[in-house]
Each structure stands twice: as structure tokens, then as C-alpha cells.
Amino acid sequence: MDESASPDTTANAGEDINLLADEDFRLRFRAFLHAHYPLDMRQDYLRPFRRMNGAETRAWMSLVHQHGWRAPEWPREYGGLGLSFRKQRIYNEEMERIGVARMIDNGVTQLGPTLMKYGSAAQKQQYLPRILACDDYWAQGYSEPNAGSDLASLKTRADRQGDHFVVNGQKIWTTLAMEATHCYALVRTGNYDKKQKGISFLLIDLTLPGVDIRPIRHIAGEEELCEVFFSDVKVPTENLVGPLDDGWTVAKALLGHERIWLASPNLAIKAMMLAQQLVVETGSSDDQGVMDRLGQLLADLHDYRQWYEAICQRVEADEEVGAEASALKVYITELTQRITEFSVDIGDELGAITGPVEAGSTTTDLYWQLAMSRPGTIYAGCNEVQRDILAKSVLGLTP
Ligand SMILES: Cc1cc2nc3c(=O)[nH]c(=O)nc-3n(C[C@H](O)[C@H](O)[C@H](O)COP(=O)(O)OP(=O)(O)OC[C@H]3O[C@@H](n4cnc5c(N)ncnc54)[C@H](O)[C@@H]3O)c2cc1C
Incomplete structure (x- = not known):
């Protein structure tokens, strides 16, 4: 990817690009994409649904970040562009127009907004800048072998022991977990009559001892989904997001557009x-x-x-x-x-x-x-x- 910056293609950090006329905004972002998005990664007749792997996503998003175009929906106070819906649409239209491959960017699309709403000040400070810079790459650890559509039946346990949770269980269909550094997971911390109660939202470092990630080859012949096994994984209690036993509310929060x-x-x-x-x-x-x-x-x-x-x-x-x-x-x-x-x-x-x-x-x-x-x-x-x-x-x- 071309690393050279050009004044015409950079979203100036000091400037509110919401104030640009729509057409000027469109042309500036288009110029950035044309200057920097690799030709050989575009969607084409061979790969009309082309999707980036984790490494490609991180490389491209780092470049997007360096040029000031990252996180269109995030508020500016958290380092995003704070774009209006109209401008977010233009942003997406321009990427689609030149055939930018699809990306799994859970940190920006899902975890970031969740932390902004439910995270502690320390969690926001620790994780949001690292999401923007692509230092951390997040997988979503929700589904389990017997809990997909019926997600509230999940069984992966997190038992509190002092200043840690001890996590045991299995997730499945975890997209790009083999390339992720972390996952945000729904885990069972309590048992109540209502199965949605007793679920908590936990941030897990995937390099911790006891985490075993096994890719699954799908019908298109690619390995992008994974099984993730947790065996006595010690996760600090400070990684709990929102109230204990109320992670269902956290996970179901309306996440932007x-x-x-x-x-x-x-x-x-x-x-x-x-x-x-x-x-x-x-x-x-x-x-x-x-x-x-x-x-x-x-x-x-x-x-x-x-x-x-x-x-x-x-x-x-x-x-x-x-x-x-x-x-x-x-x-x-x-x-x-x-x-x-x-x-x-x-x-x-x-x-x-x-x-x-x-x-x-x-x-x-x-x-x-x-x-x-x-x-x-x-x-x-x-x-x-x-x-x-x-x-x-x-x-x-x-x-
Ligand atoms: C490409 C891909 C990527 C994914 N990435 C992730 C990820 O990163 N993280 C993650 O946690 N999960 C991920 N998933 C898992 C996904 O969320 C689940 O596959 C989905 O929730 C369905 O669950 P299930 O596979 O267990 O199927 P089930 O829920 O067991 O469904 C089986 C069948 O029963 C039907 N069915 C189920 N409930 C009902 C109902 N109430 N009424 C009528 N029919 C019903 C379903 O439609 C389906 O046809 C991914 C899945 C795919 C395909």
C-alpha cells in the first residue's frame, strides 16, 4: 500500500469534515481511495464478494487511520469522524464504487460503540485508541454449538475467583479469531429462571494461557470461521463491561447504523x-x-x-x-x-x-x-x- 500522504486525500484532523459540502467530501474521500487502495484487492468478476483477511484489514485500516479517515460513525471526542448519516453513506458508496473488499472490523462497528455506552473510563481509555490504530483486532465470541439463534442458552462459564474470572467453555463460528488479538464474549456468570439474566459481557485477551483456536474450513474452501475453546482462562475482573449478570442488555444495545x-x-x-x-x-x-x-x-x-x-x-x-x-x-x-x-x-x-x-x-x-x-x-x-x-x-x- 502506498504510504505517501497527499494533502488532497487526507481528512485533516483539526477540521470538521461534516462542514464540507457533500460533493467536496465525496471527491476528497474518492481521491484518497484512488491514491491508496491497492488495485489487486478490489472486488472484480473473479471475486465479486471479496473479503479481506485479518492482516489485510489491519494493514488497510492502519493506513486509513494515518490519513484521518478511520471510524466514520464514532464521535470526534473518541477520535472518530463524527459523520452525519448522509456523509457516512457517501463514505460507504465510495468504497463500494471502487470495489473495496469487505472487512470485519468489529472493534469499530461493534465493540467501540458498546464501550462508549457501557465501558468504564479506564476501559475507554485503554481500548478505544488501540482499536483506532489497529493495535488490537477484535473477534465476536457469542455463538456456541448449542446457542446460535437461541443465544441466551449459552453455557461458557466465567466463575469469579478473587480478582479474576475463570473462563471455561466453547465458542463457535468466531470469524477470524485465528487472526484476532482479543474477543468480546458473552459468558454465563449466574443462573436465574430467565436465561437472559446471568450473562455477562467480558473482554478476553486471546493470547492468554488456556485459549485454543481452531479454524474451520467452510464450503468456499476458506478458513475464516473458528472454534474457540477456553480451559481455565484467567481473565481480570476489570475486563467486565457493564453490570455483572446483565451482559444481555449490553450486547443488545442498539449499535449505530x-x-x-x-x-x-x-x-x-x-x-x-x-x-x-x-x-x-x-x-x-x-x-x-x-x-x-x-x-x-x-x-x-x-x-x-x-x-x-x-x-x-x-x-x-x-x-x-x-x-x-x-x-x-x-x-x-x-x-x-x-x-x-x-x-x-x-x-x-x-x-x-x-x-x-x-x-x-x-x-x-x-x-x-x-x-x-x-x-x-x-x-x-x-x-x-x-x-x-x-x-x-x-x-x-x-x-
Ligand atoms: C459467515 C458467518 C460468520 C459468523 N460469525 C460469527 C462471529 O464472529 N461470532 C459469533 O458469535 N457468531 C458468528 N456466526 C454465527 C451466527 O451468529 C449463527 O450461525 C447464527 O446465530 C445461527 O445460529 P446457528 O448456526 O446455531 O443456527 P441455529 O440457530 O441452530 O439455526 C438452525 C436453523 O434453525 C432455524 N431457526 C432457529 N431458530 C428459529 C426460530 N425461532 N424460528 C424459525 N427458525 C429458526 C434457523 O433459521 C436455521 O435455519 C457466524 C455465522 C456465519 C454463517
């Missing part, structure tokens, strides 16, 4: 660009069935983009979005999957090959993109659970 960003149409747009290219490369445009299907997908994507735009405008106007965010998530993740299935179908035998393939003059990997579109309907709340939420809050149905 994350749900809106997760519902961005970006991946579906990237998948659609590939699908349209494939129609050309495979000479399928004479096939009425293929064109009907493509037309339907294009119309659905067009509708979704209008809907997403309308929701963003409501957020911008400070209106509550509520359960509609669940509907967005369900629609866009399933539409993305339908587009990848279409590409595999028209790619014919190319869709059955794992690894890069040549479709005419286009190098792609149809199986990879099909596989990489699968988890969207599972993480951040399974689509079935989102449908439960909609049934309850919109239709007034009870389970």
Missing part, C-alpha cells in the same frame, strides 16, 4: 454485473427463458435499490426504521443468492468447477460466489428469525 449498512445492495449489484457479463460471454441472450429470468432479477434489484434509498432517506431524517430493517435483510440476502444461482445455471459446466474458470474472456469463479452468498441468510440473525420478528411486529402474530 450497522443494520442499514449490512442491507446495502452492493453485493447484489456486484453479482448482477457478473451475471450480465456471463449472459454475453455464454451467448445466452437469444434464450427467452434466460432473458425472462434475468429481467425478473434486474427488476427485483431495481425495486430493492429504490426501497433501500427510501429507508436511507428516512434514517437521514431521524425517523425510526424498526422492523423494516429485518425485511431489508431478508430480501437482499435472498436476492443475492438468486442472482448467484442464475450465474451458475447459465455458466453450465463452469458452475460445477471449483476454482477460477474462463467464461469467454472473463475470468470468474462461479462456485465460489455461489458458496460465498450462502452465509448472508444465516449471520446477523437468520432469515427465519427475521421473519419471526416481522410476523410479530408487523402482522401482530404470536408464536
